[in-house]
Each structure stands twice: as structure tokens, then as C-alpha cells.
Amino acid sequence: MWQPMRALCLLMLGLLTSASAGAQVAAGVNAEAVTQQLVAGRAAELYAERLAALRAAHALDVHGAVLERVRRIAGGLIAQARRDYPDSADWAWELHVTTDEEHLADGMAGGKMLLGEAYLERLEIADAELAMLLAHEMAHALLRHNLLEYQLALRLDRGWARRPFLALEEAVESDSALIAKLAPQGLAQEAEADREGLLLAWRAGWPAARLANYFKKLARGSGLPNFDSATHPSPASRWAAARALAATLPAGAAWPDGDGRLFP
Ligand SMILES: [Zn+2]
Secondary structure, X not given: OOOOOOOOOOOOOOOOOOHHHHHHXXXXXXXHHOOHHHHHHHHHHHHHHHHHHHHHOOXXXXXXXXXXXXXXXXXXXXXXXXXXXXXXXXXXXXXXXXXXXXXXXXXXXXXXXXXXXXXXXXXXXXXXXXXXXXXXXXXXXXXXXXXXXXXXXXXXXXXXXXXXXXXXXXXXXXXXXXXXXXXXXHHHHHHHHHHHHHHXXXXXXXOHHHHHHHHHHHHHHOOOOOOOXXXXXXXXXXXXXXXXXHHOOOXXXXXXXXXXXXXX
């Protein structure tokens, strides 16, 4: 999944030290100047707004045991990401859980993730399956999918280069014609996040077959498992691809320790 500002990533290089700094920069630049720092700054700001709204509704991090579980599993994945993607070493990863029944899971640039507790319960999600879900969202960020989406929009229509970045940001979310043009790349990014996420979690120590099982649950829980959606490949094809990839990976990986220290 991938939500308001899909992709993510960004190097928290210290050029943007706060969400408000990101907003100030974004407000004053044209789309041609879009950078990883800019995208990340905006993501941090939007993420903070989402968290504040959920907190006000008493729907954020309600159950400490759930939060501890997801952060423990994410901790091992983030440690692995720092080894595999050195540019992410300084990222300020964040992970929260909401009791909003409608929320599934998403990640934003720079590693700002939000999981839906009800979604996890509906899937009866096992630890390895949760690792796959988290690693998918992390892969979007690590691979800079959000930035790549903006860059594609700029190539498709050079007119965007002279307009404010915030206008492009809004169009990517709401302009149906632009969204349709970006969709093929978006589908490819989803497949890439599945693949690279599974590999990341496997390198972190999770057994590949158990990771792939997340997609089996998605397919079994879907009313239309063989159909692509506007944003994602079909659940059945995702399950087949994950199963095939897992079959190529040696079994017997070490169990991750997931110490959770990345989230004090
Ligand atoms: Zn995704």
C-alpha cells in the first residue's frame, strides 16, 4: 500500500531538520526543483498532521502491546536497511498504529509508517507476515518511489517544471488524467516493493516462505484475487511472484532479534 505521498524516501541529511522547514521549502519552489529532501520534508509534515488528528480522536497507539510488537519487528528490518541502503542510515524512521478501522498500512517518504490495528487482526498476521508488510512499505521509501513518481510527471509534461511543487503534489493525488499516466510506473513500483521488501526481510533473518505467506493471505482474503486494481497487481500474481522468489532463496535463515531500540 502506499498512501498520501507514496513513496518516500529521502535522505534526512540535516538540510531539513523539521517538518515546518520542509513546508517552507515546498511552498517556495517550482516542481523542477523537486529533490529527495523536499519530498521527505513534506512527508514528515503530512505525517505529523495525520498523527495529530488520530491522537485527537484517541485512535493512535491505543494498545501498547501492539505497538511494541510492530516496532520490535520493524527494528530488525531497519537495522538491515541501514546496512543495505547506506543512504538511509540517518533517516528518522517512525512507526505508529491506529485503531481506525478503515486504515490498512502505508508508508511515506523518509520512513514514516502507519499500520491499521484492525487490518492486522483481520489477517491474523503472524510475525513473519508482519515483517513482509513492513518491509514492503520500507522498500517504497528506500527505493525513492515517491521522488521517481514526481520525476516521471515532470517528464510527461514539462509545463509542471514552472509551477509550484505543491501544485504537482496535489495533482499526483487528485488529477485523474495524471494519475492514469503514472499508473503503469506505480504498478511496477508495487511489484518492486514486493520483491525488494521480501529480500530485505529475508536478509534480516526471516524465512522466505513465511514472508511470502503474507501474500497468500492477501489473495485468500480478496474478493477479486485475480484482478489488478488501479494501484496494485492482483493478489494472486503477487502471491505467485513471492512464492517463486522465496523458492530461489536458501532456507534456514537466523531468526531476527528485533530489539526495537530504534524506537525509544
Ligand atoms: Zn505498496
